[in-house]
Amino acid sequence: MMKPDLYLGIDCGTQGTKALLIGDDGTAHGRGYAKHDLIERANGAREQQPQWWVDALRTTVLQAAGNDGAQVKAIGVSGQQHGLVVLDENKEVIRPAKLWNDTETAPQNAELVKLLGGKSEAIRRFGILPLTGYTVSKLLWLREMEPENFARVRHILLPHEYLNFWLTGEIFAEYGDASGTAFFDVRTRGWIGEILDLIDGGTGQLKAALPPLLTVDQIVGKVKADVAAELGLSTDCAVSSGGGDNMMGAIGTGNVREGVVTLSLGTSSTVYSFREAPLQHPDSSVAPFCSSSGGWLPLVCTMNATNVVTQTLHLLGWTVDQIDPTLEDTVPGAEGITFLPFLNGERTPDLPGARGSIVGLNATNFTPANLVRSAIEGVTFGILNGLDLILEGKAATKILVIGGGARSSGWRQMLADATGATIQVPLEEEAGCLGAAIQAMYAFGQQSGRATTFAELTERLVQVDETKSASGRPEFLALYQAARQTYNAVLHDQYPELRLATT
Ligand SMILES: Nc1ncnc2c1ncn2[C@@H]1O[C@H](COP(=O)(O)OP(=O)(O)O)[C@@H](O)[C@H]1O
Numbered sequence: 001m002m003k004p005d006l007y008l009g010i011d012c013g014t015q016g017t018k019a020l021l022i023g024d025d026g027t028a029h030g031r032g033y034a035k036h037d038l039i040e041r042a043n044g045a046r047e048q049q050p051q052w053w054v055d056a057l058r059t060t061v062l063q064a065a066g067n068d069g070a071q072v073k074a075i076g077v078s079g080q081q082h083g084l085v086v087l088d089e090n091k092e093v094i095r096p097a098k099l100w101n102d103t104e105t106a107p108q109n110a111e112l113v114k115l116l117g118g119k120s121e122a123i124r125r126f127g128i129l130p131l132t133g134y135t136v137s138k139l140l141w142l143r144e145m146e147p148e149n150f151a152r153v154r155h156i157l158l159p160h161e162y163l164n165f166w167l168t169g170e171i172f173a174e175y176g177d178a179s180g181t182a183f184f185d186v187r188t189r190g191w192i193g194e195i196l197d198l199i200d201g202g203t204g205q206l207k208a209a210l211p212p213l214l215t216v217d218q219i220v221g222k223v224k225a226d227v228a229a230e231l232g233l234s235t236d237c238a239v240s241s242g243g244g245d246n247m248m249g250a251i252g253t254g255n256v257r258e259g260v261v262t263l264s265l266g267t268s269s270t271v272y273s274f275r276e277a278p279l280q281h282p283d284s285s286v287a288p289f290c291s292s293s294g295g296w297l298p299l300v301c302t303m304n305a306t307n308v309v310t311q312t313l314h315l316l317g318w319t320v321d322q323i324d325p326t327l328e329d330t331v332p333g334a335e336g337i338t339f340l341p342f343l344n345g346e347r348t349p350d351l352p353g354a355r356g357s358i359v360g361l362n363a364t365n366f367t368p369a370n371l372v373r374s375a376i377e378g379v380t381f382g383i384l385n386g387l388d389l390i391l392e393g394k395a396a397t398k399i400l401v402i403g404g405g406a407r408s409s410g411w412r413q414m415l416a417d418a419t420g421a422t423i424q425v426p427l428e429e430e431a432g433c434l435g436a437a438i439q440a441m442y443a444f445g446q447q448s449g450r451a452t453t454f455a456e457l458t459e460r461l462v463q464v465d466e467t468k469s470a471s472g473r474p475e476f477l478a479l480y481q482a483a484r485q486t487y488n489a490v491l492h493d494q495y496p497e498l499r500l501a502t503t
């Protein structure tokens with residue numbers, strides 16, 4: 001019997017790496033998962049060793065494709081966005097990668113925005129406002145805090161590009177993930193050398209360290225012989241350009257045409273919707289990123305999501321299994337408790353120095369269950385403020401929800417009740433992996449003369465798990481609107497400098 005062609009999608013998230021092996025028809029042939037460590041310091045530092053991602057990739061590829069490696073035609077890699085990986089002249093990692101949720105670099109981000117002429121000028125000139133967490137301020141931080149490491153930088157990579165490099169020995173960038181550096185012009189799809197000149201004083205060191213950019217039709221290269229031997233892959237196995245995890249989540253939810261909305265509840269919470277043309281939203285919280293399927297992917301990201309829920313559960317000695325009964329047993333608004341979930345500063349709203357707070361406690365409402373509900377509501381209301389921005393005032397009718405938090409039926413129902421939209425979950429839970437595998441299939445098709453489109457592929461391979469859909473219950477809408485208004489009022493009260501769009 002002929003063995004089927006297989007495609008491997010790898011997703012290097014913050015908490016762990018996942019791998020998914022699929023056939024031409026989208027059938028899953030194997031899966032893998034490995035956890036990552038995280039370096040966390042009270043000053044907002046969030047770092048990981050790139051080697052940890054490589055180790056996790058090895059483990060998950062062997063788990064997913066250990067017996068079928070020779071049939072894998074192409075691999076796509078999805079990675080947490082914005083992380084800074086710096087390599088020296090021998091292509092060795094210089095220091096741990098500062099991650100998308102690192103807020104230690106907030107002073108450098110503020111300094112950079114000033115150097116660029118202020119917020120409006122930065123947007124006018126470069127089409128993007130650097131926010132704390134984007135790659136660019138990590139470079140300024142490195143120059144100021146670790147000048148000896150800065151002097152050794154010869155290659156600047158993002159997490160997924162580092163994994164592509166490990167797999168192929170080639171260093172390339174692609175438009176989607178490059179958008180999150182803030183030294184990439186999303187309008188013209190080219191690097192912005194001028195910003196890097198400001199950081200290195202015009203020596204040209206950083207510009208020379210930028211990788212060449214690939215279009216989505218191109219591949220990074222073939223898997224190196226030693227990697228192929230170790231992982232049981234063929235040396236003919238191609239590696240597609242890959243992309244940021246949100247860009248791959250977009251492909252994995254069919255968000256490759258206008259009108260589709262995806263909401264991800266992972267370590268971060270994100271909401272995004274594909275556009276044919278770049279979108280310069282009046283609110284700079286809307287990141288004007290490119291997608292990794294061609295086109296653009298305006299996106300809002302909050303830095304505190306399942307991490308806050310998990311930490312609240314840990315505090316109580318509870319587990320995620322208790323989320324659903326807890327939401328069932330409590331009422332919207334948690335009897336007056338409001339939880340601002342900024343345990344690690346925040347990116348949306350732009351408050352990198354913010355701290356979390358819980359307000360409205362009294363002798364009757366101060367219960368473990370209300371505490372858990374208020375944490376989930378705080379995370380939810382924050383990302384729904386982002387959803388309003390993405391939809392530019394229009395009401396959502398259908399939202400595809402992905403990420404670890406999407407496993408909770410109670411949380412899905414909360415999203416449906418609070419928006420009035422139908423909440424759907426893709427049949428393949430690991431949308432980032434599926435998107436990466438689909439991109440690999442697309443690139444392999446382009447390379448081998450069997451060209452297809454992302455629309456055709458996703459139409460065929462992305463399906464909804466109808467058993468997990470949730471519809472808004474009208475009687476809950478007003479209750480959630482009131483709770484969300486209270487949340488926004490507390491937010492503005494504590495941070496009067498905000499001009500966040502509220503409902
Ligand atoms: N049933 C569940 N209900 C709510 N949250 C869950 C559930 N299962 C897992 N999670 C949360 O999902 C998170 C992991 O999400 P994931 O999307 O894999 O993150 P990342 O991509 O950032 O590594 C964990 O914090 C975990 O607590």
Ligand SMILES: O=C(CO)[C@@H](O)[C@H](O)COP(=O)(O)O
Pocket residue numbers: 013014015079080081082100101133180244245246266267268269270301
């Ligand atoms: O910074 C962003 C998006 O701009 C984050 O969404 C990161 O890409 C991390 O993703 P997860 O680990 O939460 O999937």
